[in-house]
Amino acid sequence: MKKLLALLMCLMLIVPSALALADDNVTITLWTYPIGSWVDDATVKGFIEAFNAVHPEITVNVQYLDYTSGDDQVTSAIEAGTTPDIIFEGPERLVANWGAAGKMLDITDLWTDTKDDIVAASPAVEAACRNAEGKYFEYPLCMTTHTMVINKQYFEKADALQYIDEETHTWTTEGFINACKALQAAGYIPGVVYCGGQGGDQGTRALVTNLYSGQFTAADHSAYTMDSEANIKALTQLQAMVAEGSLTADAGIVAADEIALFCNGTIAMGFCWNASAAVSNKASMQETVTAFPMAFPSDDGVPELQGGIWGFGLFDNGDDARAAAAKTFVKWVCDDENQAVPSVYATGFFPTRASLGDIYAGTEKADNADFAIFMPFLGDYYQVTGNWAVQRTEWWNLLQRIFAGGDVAAEVATYVTNANAGI
Amino acid sequence: MTTKAPSLAVSQAQKAQRRRENIAGYIFMAPSLIFFLGFVIFPMGMCLVTSFFNYTMTDFSFIGFQNYAELIRDKIFVDKALVNTLIIVVLSVPVTCVFSLWVASLIYKMREVHTSFFRCVFYLPVVTGSVAVTVVWKWIFNNYYGILNYLMKNLGLITMNQNWLGSANTALGCIIMILLTTSVGQPIVLYVSALSNVDGSLVEAASVDGATNLQVFWRIKWPQIMPTTLYILVITTINSFQCFALIQLLTSGGPNNSTQTIMYYIYYNAFKLSRYGYGSAMGIILALIIAAFSAVQFRLARTDNG
Numbered sequence: 228m229k230k231l232l233a234l235l236m237c238l239m240l241i242v243p244s245a246l247a248l249a250d251d252n253v254t255i256t257l258w259t260y261p262i263g264s265w266v267d268d269a270t271v272k273g274f275i276e277a278f279n280a281v282h283p284e285i286t287v288n289v290q291y292l293d294y295t296s297g298d299d300q301v302t303s304a305i306e307a308g309t310t311p312d313i314i315f316e317g318p319e320r321l322v323a324n325w326g327a328a329g330k331m332l333d334i335t336d337l338w339t340d341t342k343d344d345i346v347a348a349s350p351a352v353e354a355a356c357r358n359a360e361g362k363y364f365e366y367p368l369c370m371t372t373h374t375m376v377i378n379k380q381y382f383e384k385a386d387a388l389q390y391i392d393e394e395t396h397t398w399t400t401e402g403f404i405n406a407c408k409a410l411q412a413a414g415y416i417p418g419v420v421y422c423g424g425q426g427g428d429q430g431t432r433a434l435v436t437n438l439y440s441g442q443f444t445a446a447d448h449s450a451y452t453m454d455s456e457a458n459i460k461a462l463t464q465l466q467a468m469v470a471e472g473s474l475t476a477d478a479g480i481v482a483a484d485e486i487a488l489f490c491n492g493t494i495a496m497g498f499c500w501n502a503s504a505a506v507s508n509k510a511s512m513q514e515t516v517t518a519f520p521m522a523f524p525s526d527d528g529v530p531e532l533q534g535g536i537w538g539f540g541l542f543d544n545g546d547d548a549r550a551a552a553a554k555t556f557v558k559w560v561c562d563d564e565n566q567a568v569p570s571v572y573a574t575g576f577f578p579t580r581a582s583l584g585d586i587y588a589g590t591e592k593a594d595n596a597d598f599a600i601f602m603p604f605l606g607d608y609y610q611v612t613g614n615w616a617v618q619r620t621e622w623w624n625l626l627q628r629i630f631a632g633g634d635v636a637a638e639v640a641t642y643v644t645n646a647n648a649g650i
Numbered sequence: 651m652t653t654k655a656p657s658l659a660v661s662q663a664q665k666a667q668r669r670r671e672n673i674a675g676y677i678f679m680a681p682s683l684i685f686f687l688g689f690v691i692f693p694m695g696m697c698l699v700t701s702f703f704n705y706t707m708t709d710f711s712f713i714g715f716q717n718y719a720e721l722i723r724d725k726i727f728v729d730k731a732l733v734n735t736l737i738i739v740v741l742s743v744p745v746t747c748v749f750s751l752w753v754a755s756l757i758y759k760m761r762e763v764h765t766s767f768f769r770c771v772f773y774l775p776v777v778t779g780s781v782a783v784t785v786v787w788k789w790i791f792n793n794y795y796g797i798l799n800y801l802m803k804n805l806g807l808i809t810m811n812q813n814w815l816g817s818a819n820t821a822l823g824c825i826i827m828i829l830l831t832t833s834v835g836q837p838i839v840l841y842v843s844a845l846s847n848v849d850g851s852l853v854e855a856a857s858v859d860g861a862t863n864l865q866v867f868w869r870i871k872w873p874q875i876m877p878t879t880l881y882i883l884v885i886t887t888i889n890s891f892q893c894f895a896l897i898q899l900l901t902s903g904g905p906n907n908s909t910q911t912i913m914y915y916i917y918y919n920a921f922k923l924s925r926y927g928y929g930s931a932m933g934i935i936l937a938l939i940i941a942a943f944s945a946v947q948f949r950l951a952r953t954d955n956g
Contacts, residue, residue, distance in 0.1 A: 299921045305707065306926070328707040328924075416794070423816065424902040478905035479793055479816025493794050616922050627905045631818065 253552040254286040258301070259315035262369075262537045263503045263574035266291050270573050277566060278559055285552045294426065305330055310542035312553040318355040318365050319610035321540035326364035327613070332541040332550055333362040337558060347581035352536050355608040367538035368561050369576035372601040373429045374532065376489065376500035379517040382406065385413035385495075392528075396521050396600055400438045403524035404464070407473040410495045418496040419485050420465060420476045422626035425619040427482020429533045430498035431626060435461045437523040437530050448612040451646040453625070454639050463635045476630035492516050498523075501535065502598040503575035520597070522604055531606035537574065577602065614649035621646045694937070697930045705927035717931035727932065730907040731915040734822060738911065739890040739943070741826055746833045746886045747879065753834070754841030755867075769839055776835035784899040787828050791815050815900055818908035825896050825909050833889060837882045844878035845871065880951040884944050891940050912936045 257271075264270045268291070275287045290311065292300060298320070304310045310330065314321070325331050335357075338345075345367060346353045356365040374396075382388045387409040390402035398406070410417040420431055436443050441457035444450065452458070468474035480488075482499035489497035490508050492515040500520055512518060522530035539557040541550060560570045561580075568586050571578045575595055578586060587596040612618070625642040629635055676683075704713045721727055757768040775783055790798050791814040799811045814820050848871050856866050894913040897903060903910040903918065912932060920929030 302707075302921050302924060325707075330707070423904060477793060477813060477816050478818075479791075479813050479821075479901070488794060616924075620918070620922065623902075624904065624906065631906060 252284050252286060253548050254288065255313065255549050255552050255556065256311040257287055257289045257313045257315065257556070258292055258297075258311040259289065260292050260294065260297055260537075262315060263506075263576065265315060265573055266293075267573075274560065274566070274570065274573075278556060281559065281563075282555060285556060287556060301325070305542075310544060312541060312544060312549050313557060314540050314542065315368075315537065316540070317535065317537050317610070318608065319615055321365040321538070322356060322358055323611040323613065323615050325540070325542070326358055326362075330542060331364040332543045333364070334366055334541055334554065334557075335361075335363045337366045337554060338363055341562060341580065344580045344582050348579050349534075349602075349605060351534060351605060351608050352579050355534075355536050355611055356538065365536075365538040365540050366557050366561060367536055367579040369538075369571045369574040370534060370536045370579050370605075371501050371503070371576040371598065372532040372534055372605050373433060374500050374520045374598070374601055375430065375434070375496060375498045375523055376505075376518050376520050377496045378489065378492070378494075378515075379519040380515055381410060381413075381415050381492075381495040382519075385409045385415060387413075391521060393519075396519075397528055397530060398521065398524045399528045400464075400524045400526045403438075404468065404473070407468060411473045415495045416475055416493060418474055418498065419480065419488060419494055420469070420474060420498070420626065420630065421480045421482055421485045422476065422623045422630065423479050423484070424481040425623055427485070427499035428619060428622055429535075430482055430485075430500075432622065433523045433530075433533045434498050435465065437461075437525040438464060439526050440531070442607075442609075444607075444609040444612045446607070448609055450650060451612065451618055451643055453646075454636075454643045459635055459639055462629055462639065466629050466635060469630050476626070478627045478630070487511075489518075490516060496521075501576070502595045505594065505598070506575050506592060520601070522601060530604045532601055532604040534605045534608050535576065536579070536608060537576070538579070612650070614646060617649055618646040697933050697937075700927050701931040701934050703927045705925075705930070707924040713927070717928050718935075720928065721931055721935065726907055726910060727912070727915060730910040731912045734909060735891060735893075735911045735913075737822065738826055738829065738893055739887055742829050742833060742890045743883065743886045746830060746837060747882055749830070750834050750837030750882065751841050751879075754838050754845055757838075758842045758845045765842060769842060772838045773835035775832045780832070780895040781899060783828070783832060784896060787824075788815070788900060791824055816905055818905045821901055821905060821909045825893070825900065828896055828900075829890065829893055833886055837886065840878050840882060841875065844875040848874045876951060880947065883947045883951065887943050887947065888940055891936060891943075 259265045259271065268289075271289050271291075275289065278287065279285070301310070301314070301320075305325070305328075321331060342353065349370060352367050352370055356367055357363045377391070379388070382391070385406075387406040390406040390409070391398045407417040420434070421427065422431065432443055435441070435453075435458060438461035439457040441455050441461060442452050445452055453462075465474065465476075469476045475494075477485075485494070485497055486499060486504065486508060488494045490511045490513065492513045500518075505518060505520065508518075522532060525531070539561070541553050541557070544550070559566060561567060567578070567580070567583060571583065572586055572590070572592065575592060577599065578584075585596055585599070587593050621642050625638055628638045628641075701717055702712060702714055704711050704716070753768070753772065757765050760768070790796055793799070793811055793813040793816060796811075796814070798814065799808070802808045803811070812820065814824050852870050853866055856870050861869065892913050893911055894917065897909055897911055897914040898917065901909040903914050913936070916929045916932045916936070919925045919932065
């Protein structure tokens with residue numbers, strides 16, 4: 228009796244596995260960072276269900292990452308050999324980090340029939356998704372420009388609206404300086420240059436580089452160029468504004484804290500904003516706050532905004548069947564005629580295919596279309612520069628040292644030396 | 651011959667019995683032993699081995715003691731991480747022990763319900779998740795609307811808001827203070843238990859002989875709670891050396907590396923820069939420092955009975 232029972236139990240274990248093998252089913256894993264609603268389980272599971280209606284032979288398991296511990300999870304998975312098949316993030320990770328380390332699959336074949344459409348949307352997107360040898364490690368889905376935001380009510384009360392161009396959402400460096408003074412005089416905290424960590428550092432980088440039209444890196448991304456005259460002038464200007472109180476520097480907060488301060492009406496402007504942030508923070512906005520997105524101030528009034536590009540990369544797990552299934556899923560998510568728009572819509576950003584056009588017109592997220600005004604200001608996607616991880620830490624440490632009273636030129640020299648050391 | 655045969659049989663039976671007991675003992679030990687070997691000894695060995703390699707995401711080459719040589723030259727490690735870690739240990743360990751003993755000596759004589767209440771109060775931060783504790787403290791220390799600034803301004807102690815976590819002068823102090831709140835729970839519970847177990851007849855006899863309260867404490871109670879004190883010292887020291895979550899969630903080692911610790915620097919190098927070998931070398935140094943501290947504590951706190 229016992230032997231019969233044992234035999235039955237063994238069969239119960241073996242038979243399902245054998246059946247699964249016989250069916251040629253493939254199970255793949257998707258890890259996604261919180262890009263718009265791609266962290267919402269109902270949304271993502273809905274996409275997977277729709278995919279399974281077309282491809283029932285592919286099972287997709289999903290795991291959600293956050294920006295606090297997500298990189299650590301991926302690093303651990305890489306060392307443990309348990310990386311997912313697909314990961315949803317941007318070129319600074321997919322191309323410049325894991326791709327450069329040889330952990331990603333070359334997915335050039337996915338680009339064959341869509342490259343022209345993507346280039347038509349933005350040539351910068353295509354350039355950011357491949358490495359120097361021309362291997363593509365990312366298949367893009369969406370993009371945006373990172374902006375800043377002002378509280379229009381506070382600006383109005385401080386008579387500072389005169390310093391912004393409400394039509395183009397732009398302003399000059401001089402206008403920014405004057406606006407900060409006016410806000411300070413009216414009793415508001417104009418803005419906080421957060422530097423407690425790397426979270427949202429794209430905002431502080433854009434603030435510095437735009438003030439006097441500096442560049443964050445060399446054109447060929449071979450070096451960090453914060454030691455240029457324009458950038459040193461910008462940092463000196465910010466240091467002076469902090470010293471006189473028309474701007475605040477805070478080494479105790481990061482962008483998420485700054486956004487919270489903006490939404491609860493503590494500060495009059497924020498340096499980390501985009502279409503998705505506008506949607507996700509709508510509910511927490513106080514009555515005294517009217518968010519008005521703005522480009523970063525620049526001396527010539529023509530900003531160069533930091534881009535955000537998100538797409539899919541495939542980890543090289545040495546399994547051709549899973550890789551093929553992963554490509555099928557990614558292609559379906561990004562290019563299927565019924566799915567492409569919902570996939571982008573869920574992010575809250577803009578499609579990287581010109582053919583998709585304005586996906587927000589007449590929808591609940593119609594406000595997102597307002598951010599399209601910033602797309603012409605999309606600047607160089609320099610986040611693929613080498614030694615990026617070191618640079619990020621060096622950046623907020625540089626800001627901390629400068630706003631603690633350090634000599635700008637000397638501190639920038641230290642930053643540039645350290646950031647460029649590993650390129 | 652007739653007497654030897656039964657004694658031999660008895661001896662063999664005893665050996666068999668002992669063998670069975672030993673086997674049973676090892677079987678009972680096996681789960682924790684496997685866990686200990688797999689999750690403590692093996693990683694320690696791996697850490698030691700990888701500390702001699704240039705182990706990154708793209709390389710795994712033997713470099714001997716180069717990681718250790720680089721550590722000595724690394725100013726952030728030597729001047730900031732090491733120094734800050736030692737400051738945390740030197741300040742938090744004595745304060746934790748003295749404060750815990752003081753609280754325990756006050757509450758252990760109370761009625762059971764009151765003692766339990768205070769034990770719960772002080773133990774609550776220990777069982778609360780470090781993320782939740784950190785979020786609350788972050789709010790307390792907030793530069794713009796934190797309750798600490800609000801209270802201190804209303805009490806006239808400060809005239810304008812202080813950026814507690816954003817200033818290099820105060821950030822480490824804040825970290826140590828939070829660490830204390832999460833560290834005292836267990837020592838208090840242990841001290842309450844140890845003080846309750848002090849032989850009452852000795853205390854009574856000493857009191858009859860005219861000993862003061864201070865004398866009773868130092869001559870009677872202190873020696874009897876010494877093993878507990880030693881345990882608390884060692885555990886608190888190790889916890890202080892391994893202070894990580896607070897730093898990661900509150901300051902990321904800043905401002906200007908003023909809260910940089912060895913543990914956070916290990917994490918930064920291993921996980922942010924993918925320099926696993928270098929991080930392992932730091933881990934080995936940290937383990938050696940902790941071992942040295944623990945050895946000194948064992949030596950100083952050694953008693954005749956333990």
